[in-house]
Structure formats: C-alpha cells, structure tokens
Amino acid sequence: MQTRDDHWLLLRSLLAAAILSTVALLDFYAENMTALAGPSRVLHYAAGTLAITAMLAAALKIMLRRVPLWRILLATGLMVFVFCAYDIDPIHRELKIHLGHFAPLVWVSAALGTGIVALATIRNRAAVSIALALSAAFAAPSIARIATFATRGETARAAKSDLAGTRExxxxxxxxYWIVLDGYPRQDVLAEDFKFDNGDFIRSLRGLDFTVLAKSRSNFPATVNSISSTVSFDYTVEGEGEALRPLPLQDMRARVRGKNRTVARLTSAGYTYVHFENGYDYLTECAPDEPRCVRGNVGLDELDIAILSNTPIVDLMVQHRQSTPFAWGGVDDLSAKLNAIRAMPSPFFLYAHVLAPHPPIRFRSDCSFRPADPDLQLWSPEARPAFVEQLTCVNSQTLALLHDITRTDPDALILLQSDHGTAFRGQFQKPPTAWTEEDLHERFGALDAMRLPRSCRAMAADDLTLIDTFPLVLSCLSGAEFKPHHPRFFVTPYDNSADFGRAIEYPAERVR
Structure with a gap:
C-alpha cells in the first residue's frame, strides 16, 4: 500500500523526468524567441517529447515490473536528456571529427547506456531530490530569460505607415509576380568569383522582355533585413553611428510575412496578396492569419531541423538522404503551384521566396538530388563548383517557370531578384569591419531582372538597389514620379556573432 511519501516521491520523480526531457527545448526557445513567431511549434515538440518519455517509461515498467516507477522515471528522463544534448559544443564537434558517420549511433548508444546505468545504480530515494534540484538549475536561466522577454511585452510591431493605406x-x-531566388549572385560576380559565364540565362531573360540590371546591389547581406527593407521601401535600421541598430527581428519578420507598406498599398488598390511558402525556410513561411497561403513541398523545414539537431536524428536522416524528409525549396516547388496561384482573385501580388540556389548544395546541374547536410550557413569555399551546378539547375527550372507564366499571363509584371549574393569568402567568420571590397562585392551583388510594361522600362536604371524595387513598381502602376533612394549599405551580423544587434554602414563607393 502506497503512502503519502510514496506519492510525493513519484510526483517529484515525474517532475524531474519532465524537466530533464524538455530542458533542451526550453533552452532552444530562450535562445531563439526573438526570431520566432511564437512558442507553438516548440510547444508541439515539447508535448511530443513528453509523450515519448512517458511511453518509454511505460514500456520499461512493463518489462521491469519489480523496479519502482520512480527509478524508471529518473532513468528515462536522464536518457532523454543525454539524447537531446547531442549538439553541445565541443562534444558534438569532437564526435564528428573522430567518429564521422558513426557519431550519431555512438550518441544513441551513450543515451541508452545512461538509462541502463541509472536503472542499475539509482536506489537511494534521495536521488530524486538531487535530480529535481539539478534539473531545475539547468532550466532556471532559460526560464528567467523567457520571463524577462515576456514582461517587456515585445511583440512584432509594424509602423503605422506600413499598414495604413488610403484607397487608390x-x-x-x-x-x-515577385520571385526571390535566395543568394543568387549578379552576373559579373559569377564571372569573377566562379569563372562561370551566365550569359545564356541573362539573354534568355531579355528574350522574355526582362530588363536585367547589370549593377544591381542589395542594401543588406542577410535575408530578413534585405526583404523587410525592400517591401518597406525604407532602410530597416534606427539610430546613427555607434548606436546604429537593425529593427527588432520580430518587426522585420512580420514585414517579410506580409505586414508591410508594399502589401498595404497594393491591397488598397484592389490587389489580392498571395504568399508562397517554400517549405524549408522558416523566415518566409506564411503568417498564421494569411488567408491566401500557397505551400510548397511539405517536409521538415529550417525550424524543425534546428530543433532536431539537438538530437542525433538529423545526422541519422542525412546518412539515408537519397529519400529525404527535408523540404528543399526548389523552383519546381513554385512551378507545381502555379495553377493554385492563378486561381486567386485578380489582380494579385505574389511573393514567392525560393531557397535555391542558397546552400545546402542539394541539386546537381540536371536537378537530380545531391546528398547534403541541411545547413543554411555552409558557405564552404571548396563548394563553389557544386554551387555552380546547383545554379545551372535553378536556371533551367526558372526559365521553365517564366515561360509558363508569360505564356498564360502575357501582361504579367514579373520581378526576378535575389535578396543578397553569396558568402564563399567566409564573410560571416570575420567581423564586419574586416570585410574587404571583394567580400562586399560578392555578398551585395544581387540578381535583379524586371519584366515591366514598356512605358516603365526606362525607370529601371542599371545601378538601382533593391530598396527601390517597389517605389518603381508603384510609380509604374500609378503614373506618379519615381524618386530613387540615396543608396545605403549595411551589414547586420548574425546572432552567433559578437556584433549581433549592431548595424554597420559602408560607404556607397565601397559597394560596387
């Protein structure tokens, strides 16, 4: 017969197991909460992890009837805790260096071994209090960060000018059709840095009545900054000099997902906004309240991979990736959805952000699948030839897409752009102040091709920067005067950089 102490012991062991099994997800959310639209996806993973922990404990109890449940719960919690600690540096790095493809299997064995050792050695009831105290100590810093963030009341804020639009x-x-090919370099960058002649593709675009801007530049070298500034037709920074900062990530992400001046202006003029979700990049997924959402291939996306990378699961999948569960974000994903897009009320404004040709290097030149780690930041210099192969695939799929659009919608206004260039010179492994002219040229030189009404083509000067995209389009549609911005260029370091949170401006003459 169980006593009150037994019930209390069981409750504490259950709580310790729950914290141990989900602390990695708590840490993940604390580190990324400013970049996430909300906690729902992480909470789903937490619920799944708790369910798996409970099932493992139940299975062990069935097999080990004589072992007290509190011992099984502690052992299971510790086993899941170790399983979810796979991505901790330097452990993960050393495992990959010394064990290669065997690293995830060895880690799975280590997690199982932890559970077995715990079952065999934990017999003193005092271990429950110790485990609970330690698990709470692990969780406390992340809980404090989340609480601080919540009390500040930081929510995605869009400027009134982004949302307010008078009927016009x-x-x-x-x-x-605004089609963004992520990380697609400008033609001269391809010639200089990759020894690749992209002339056939450029000539094909011109044959489809595109104006290709030979000196186009991005204003920012990162997607969220570049896209949010383009759709806002304003530089998404605040302050000056040493106090220069990018806008909060939540603000910029809201703009990328449709809460911006471009969408406001176009919808006020009767346009339907259509958002294409490429299936891989979490940044460009549809907003929860977006009624006109068209989804590409469904699979594990960037957020899924970031969460699962805390465990050996992703590496185990990658070893069997000829049949991949990852949604790779190719141009064909958009082509396959053209009928759904055409069914939208006209006129429509489509924002379709395609991850290709940005790494991972996952397509060969004939568009067959190339084994690849699902990492968006793998700009390895030795991968330049493989990147050119991937670009060749992107070219063929893009031309097929554009031929389809122009055949069925001959009056379409089409913007084919990249958000920034490549980073094969290791730009994000050095401080922004150390970037050379060559670094800037590679990263800021961006594809920009516009299929405009004939009367508007003269507006598309060769050296326009991406921030002038929609001022030009709106001037073309309304007949108003087009006034280009004074071009400015900023680097906003990633969150794994010591300079994260700053914006560094470069003189315009340094960015050619």
Whole structure:
C-alpha cells in the first residue's frame, strides 16, 4: 500500500523526468524567441517529447515490473536528456571529427547506456531530490530569460505607415509576380568569383522582355533585413553611428510575412496578396492569419531541423538522404503551384521566396538530388563548383517557370531578384569591419531582372538597389514620379556573432 511519501516521491520523480526531457527545448526557445513567431511549434515538440518519455517509461515498467516507477522515471528522463544534448559544443564537434558517420549511433548508444546505468545504480530515494534540484538549475536561466522577454511585452510591431493605406486607383493593374531566388549572385560576380559565364540565362531573360540590371546591389547581406527593407521601401535600421541598430527581428519578420507598406498599398488598390511558402525556410513561411497561403513541398523545414539537431536524428536522416524528409525549396516547388496561384482573385501580388540556389548544395546541374547536410550557413569555399551546378539547375527550372507564366499571363509584371549574393569568402567568420571590397562585392551583388510594361522600362536604371524595387513598381502602376533612394549599405551580423544587434554602414563607393 502506497503512502503519502510514496506519492510525493513519484510526483517529484515525474517532475524531474519532465524537466530533464524538455530542458533542451526550453533552452532552444530562450535562445531563439526573438526570431520566432511564437512558442507553438516548440510547444508541439515539447508535448511530443513528453509523450515519448512517458511511453518509454511505460514500456520499461512493463518489462521491469519489480523496479519502482520512480527509478524508471529518473532513468528515462536522464536518457532523454543525454539524447537531446547531442549538439553541445565541443562534444558534438569532437564526435564528428573522430567518429564521422558513426557519431550519431555512438550518441544513441551513450543515451541508452545512461538509462541502463541509472536503472542499475539509482536506489537511494534521495536521488530524486538531487535530480529535481539539478534539473531545475539547468532550466532556471532559460526560464528567467523567457520571463524577462515576456514582461517587456515585445511583440512584432509594424509602423503605422506600413499598414495604413488610403484607397487608390492605378492606371494599370497587371498581376505581379515577385520571385526571390535566395543568394543568387549578379552576373559579373559569377564571372569573377566562379569563372562561370551566365550569359545564356541573362539573354534568355531579355528574350522574355526582362530588363536585367547589370549593377544591381542589395542594401543588406542577410535575408530578413534585405526583404523587410525592400517591401518597406525604407532602410530597416534606427539610430546613427555607434548606436546604429537593425529593427527588432520580430518587426522585420512580420514585414517579410506580409505586414508591410508594399502589401498595404497594393491591397488598397484592389490587389489580392498571395504568399508562397517554400517549405524549408522558416523566415518566409506564411503568417498564421494569411488567408491566401500557397505551400510548397511539405517536409521538415529550417525550424524543425534546428530543433532536431539537438538530437542525433538529423545526422541519422542525412546518412539515408537519397529519400529525404527535408523540404528543399526548389523552383519546381513554385512551378507545381502555379495553377493554385492563378486561381486567386485578380489582380494579385505574389511573393514567392525560393531557397535555391542558397546552400545546402542539394541539386546537381540536371536537378537530380545531391546528398547534403541541411545547413543554411555552409558557405564552404571548396563548394563553389557544386554551387555552380546547383545554379545551372535553378536556371533551367526558372526559365521553365517564366515561360509558363508569360505564356498564360502575357501582361504579367514579373520581378526576378535575389535578396543578397553569396558568402564563399567566409564573410560571416570575420567581423564586419574586416570585410574587404571583394567580400562586399560578392555578398551585395544581387540578381535583379524586371519584366515591366514598356512605358516603365526606362525607370529601371542599371545601378538601382533593391530598396527601390517597389517605389518603381508603384510609380509604374500609378503614373506618379519615381524618386530613387540615396543608396545605403549595411551589414547586420548574425546572432552567433559578437556584433549581433549592431548595424554597420559602408560607404556607397565601397559597394560596387
């Protein structure tokens, strides 16, 4: 017969197991909460992890009837805790260096071994209090960070000018297709840095009535900054000099997902906003309240991979990746959804952000699948030839897509752009102040091709920067005067950099 102490012991062991099995997810959310739209996806993983922990404990109890449940719960919690600690440096790095493809299997064995040792050695009831205290200590820093963030009341804020739009009429209202090929370099960068002649692709674009801007530049070298500034037609920074800062990530992500001046202006003129979700990049997924959402191939996306990378699961999948569960974000994903897009009320404005040709290097030149780690930041210099192969695949798929659009929608206004260039010179492994002219040229030189009404083509000067994209389009549609911005260029370091949270401005003459 169980006593009150037994019930209390069981409750404490259950709580310790729950914390141990989910502390990695708690840490993940604490580190990334400013970049996430909300905690729902992480909570789903936490619920799944708790369910798996409970099932493992139940299975062990069935097999080990004589072992007290509190011991089984502690052992299971410790086993899941170790399993979810796979991505901790330097342990993970050393495992990969010394064990290669065997690293995830060895770690799975280590997690199982931890559970077995715990079952065999934990017999003193005092271990429950110790485990609970230690698990609470592990969780406390992340809980404190989350609580601080919540009390500040930081929410995605969009400026009133982004959302407020008066009803207006345009002289013309063609369907607008904004297709962003992530990390697609400018033609001269491809020639200089990759020894690749992209002339056939450029000539094909011109044959489809595109104006290709030979000196186009991005204003930022990172996707969230570049896209949010383009759709806001304003530089998404605040302050000056040493106090110069990018806008909060939540603000910029909201703009990327449709809460921006471009969408406000176009919808006020009767346009339907259509958001294409490429299936891999978490940043460009549809907003929860977006009714006109078109999804690409469904699979594990960037957020899934970031969470699962805390465990050996991703590395185990990668070893069997000829049949991949990852949604790779190719141009064909968009082509396959054209009928769904055409069914939207016209006129429509489509924002379709395709991850290719950005790493991972996952396509060969014939678009067959190439084994690849699902890592968005693998800009390895030795991968330049493979990147060119991937670019060749992107070119063929993009031309097929554009031929389809222009055949079925001959009056379409099409913007084919990249958000930034490549980073094969290791730009993000050095401080922004150390970037050379060559570093800037590679990262800021961006593809920009516009299929505009004939009367507007003269506006598309060769050296326009991406921030002038939609001022030009809106001027074209309304007949208003087009006034280009004074070009400015900023580097906003990633969150794994010591300079994260700063914005560094470069003189325009350094960015050619």
């Amino acid at each position: 009429r345009f002289a013309r209202s063609p369907n607008i």
